[in-house]
Amino acid sequence: MSPLSPRNLREKCFCVTNVADVTPRDPILEGMFKLRVLSEWTCQGCQQVHTAQPQDETGLQLQITSPAGPNTTIQSFVEAYFSDVVIDAECERCKSRSNRRRVRTINAPPEVLFIQLQRFERDYNISTGRFTTSKITKDVPFGQWLDLSRFAQSQTFRHPGSLRYKLSSVVAHQGTLNNGHYIAFGQGPQGVLKYNDSRVTKSSLSEMLHPSNDFTPYILTYTICESTTANAETTRTVAMEAVPH
Numbered sequence: 239m240s241p242l243s244p245r246n247l248r249e250k251c252f253c254v255t256n257v258a259d260v261t262p263r264d265p266i267l268e269g270m271f272k273l274r275v276l277s278e279w280t281c282q283g284c285q286q287v288h289t290a291q292p293q294d295e296t297g298l299q300l301q302i303t304s305p306a307g308p309n310t311t312i313q314s315f316v317e318a319y320f321s322d323v324v325i326d327a328e329c330e331r332c333k334s335r336s337n338r339r340r341v342r343t344i345n346a347p348p349e350v351l352f353i354q355l356q357r358f359e360r361d362y363n364i365s366t367g368r369f370t371t372s373k374i375t376k377d378v379p380f381g382q383w384l385d386l387s388r389f390a391q392s393q394t395f396r397h398p399g400s401l402r403y404k405l406s407s408v409v410a411h412q413g414t415l416n417n418g419h420y421i422a423f424g425q426g427p428q429g430v431l432k433y434n435d436s437r438v439t440k441s442s443l444s445e446m447l448h449p450s451n452d453f454t455p456y457i458l459t460y461t462i463c464e465s466t467t468a469n470a471e472t473t474r475t476v477a478m479e480a481v482p483h
């Protein structure tokens with residue numbers, strides 16, 4: 239029985255990234271898992287481009303909206319993560335203050351990309367006067383391939399296919415917020431394998447993409463394609479040199 243909570247999830251599913259957390263200076267681990275995101279906004283008054291310090295993320299944490307929400311596929315949630323947001327900011331150059339459009343881009347891509355589908359929703363119950371948290375079981379279709387090139391900071395790598403990832407594993411959860419069960423799928427040279435406690439059985443890409451018995455995909459792991467690794471390495475090197483630490 240495994241309660242579905244961020245802390246539990248981190249303990250159970252992010253053990254590898256925990257290793258990365260405790261050894262942040264290890265360049266190999268850092269390069270494998272860290273997604274460096276850059277935020278920029280342009281002042282409409284003087285056209286000054288404001289660039290924030292790049293932030294290192296352990297993959298993409300995507301907030302899944304309720305069934306009535308506009309987003310449906312993994313791509314739409316990724317686009318929402320990188321889409322423009324309006325912020326209230328003062329321009330250091332011309333001192334004007336107004337709403338600005340902030341854009342996030344990938345400054346340095348990871349070799350292994352974690353995507354966490356955050357399926358938590360808080361609702362206020364008028365009768366009890368309390369907030370309740372529930373699990374969103376909404377279907378969020380995802381595929382074997384994920385192309386992030388359109389979100390790359392460097393224009394050089396924004397053409398389609400230049401930053402492509404392949405699905406390598408899926409962690410899925412069955413049950414409620416308070417209890418349930420996790421299984422995992424892994425794709426490798428032996429095909430797709432299904433890990434259910436101590437049992438490891440042959441599975442399929444179809445089942446990996448659409449787990450049965452009400453299992454909802456929760457953690458997706460994508461590995462950068464070899465054909466794009468060279469480009470990504472170049473991107474990373476260029477980005478590191480271009481942005482002060």
Ligand SMILES: [Zn+2]
Pocket residue numbers: 281282283284285286329330331332333334
């Ligand atoms: Zn300005």
